[in-house]
Amino acid sequence: MKTTIEIIDPTTEEQATFKLHQLSPTIEKVISILNEEEHFLIGEAENALYKILFSDILYIEVVDKRSFIYTEKQVYQSNDKLYQLEEKLMHFDFIRISKSMLLNIEAIQAIAPLLSGRFEARLINEEKVAISRKYVPELKKGLGMER
Amino acid sequence: MKIINYLKEAFRLTSLIFTTLVMLNLVLQTDALTHSLGYMLLIAAISGSLHFLIEDHEKYSGQRILLNHGIYLLIVCLQITLANYLLHWELGFGGLLLNYVIVVLIYLFIRFIMYNNDLKEADKINQFIQKRKQG
Numbered sequence: 001m002k003t004t005i006e007i008i009d010p011t012t013e014e015q016a017t018f019k020l021h022q023l024s025p026t027i028e029k030v031i032s033i034l035n036e037e038e039h040f041l042i043g044e045a046e047n048a049l050y051k052i053l054f055s056d057i058l059y060i061e062v063v064d065k066r067s068f069i070y071t072e073k074q075v076y077q078s079n080d081k082l083y084q085l086e087e088k089l090m091h092f093d094f095i096r097i098s099k100s101m102l103l104n105i106e107a108i109q110a111i112a113p114l115l116s117g118r119f120e121a122r123l124i125n126e127e128k129v130a131i132s133r134k135y136v137p138e139l140k141k142g143l144g145m146e147r
Numbered sequence: 148m149k150i151i152n153y154l155k156e157a158f159r160l161t162s163l164i165f166t167t168l169v170m171l172n173l174v175l176q177t178d179a180l181t182h183s184l185g186y187m188l189l190i191a192a193i194s195g196s197l198h199f200l201i202e203d204h205e206k207y208s209g210q211r212i213l214l215n216h217g218i219y220l221l222i223v224c225l226q227i228t229l230a231n232y233l234l235h236w237e238l239g240f241g242g243l244l245l246n247y248v249i250v251v252l253i254y255l256f257i258r259f260i261m262y263n264n265d266l267k268e269a270d271k272i273n274q275f276i277q278k279r280k281q282g
Binding site: 099112113114115116130144145 | 269
């Protein structure tokens with residue numbers, strides 16, 4: 001696709017125009033990223049609320065019906081349900097890897113199979129999380145291996 | 148829909164176990180085939196319907212899943228022992244032991260094939276992850 005970038009005056013409002021034959025999932029993803037002004041979640045840790053950038057999140061896990069957001073340095077609690085978080089993050093390289101976990105694809109270092117039949121993802125902080133067998137197609141789709 | 152899917156999987160497993168049992172007993176003793184086909188089908192149907200034991204419901208740890216697989220194999224072996232006693236197959240200690248060993252070997256063979264396929268799949272995914280990181 002031909003792309004044109006024009007640097008404009010700081011006082012003029014920024015805008016993006018697409019000339020397309022049809023909308024593709026990639027373009028929809030780009031549009032959703034452009035429309036979303038702030039890419040962060042709100043999480044609580046040590047009785048304080050924090051903005052957590054999507055890119056800082058390694059994974060999100062539900063334990064005892066409470067959602068926890070894991071970053072490299074800190075674990076935050078969220079008031080949102082997992083499906084609500086999934087809806088917010090679906091266009092930002094997050095995928096479901098089990099009933100109780102969302103994983104940031106960008107945080108994966110490598111995948112390995114386990115004898116139990118599950119897969120295991122080694123993350124950039126060397127932590128390991130289990131991927132349920134039935135979510136492997138979703139992982140491949142998220143990586144762009146399957147359309 | 149869940150029940151239908153469960154029954155489909157149970158039927159698939161029943162067919163697999165039944166075929167294996169018939170093949171096994173064809174080698175061990177031909178009489179068993181004529182007298183005990185019904186019981187073999189029953190063993191296969193019970194084992195097939197218990198496949199919830201070997202499914203990953205995401206509730207258990209990896210070790211617990213492997214323990215469940217062990218329990219499943221034990222149930223299959225117990226049924227063979229019961230059949231030997233009730234239907235007078237007269238397999239003897241050696242014959243029973245051979246049955247158990249073959250059941251375990253078939254299980255290990257299936258796991259080995261699955262693990263190898265998973266290794267190949269993981270390898271493909273890892274190559275893609277590396278390409279994605281470089282790109």
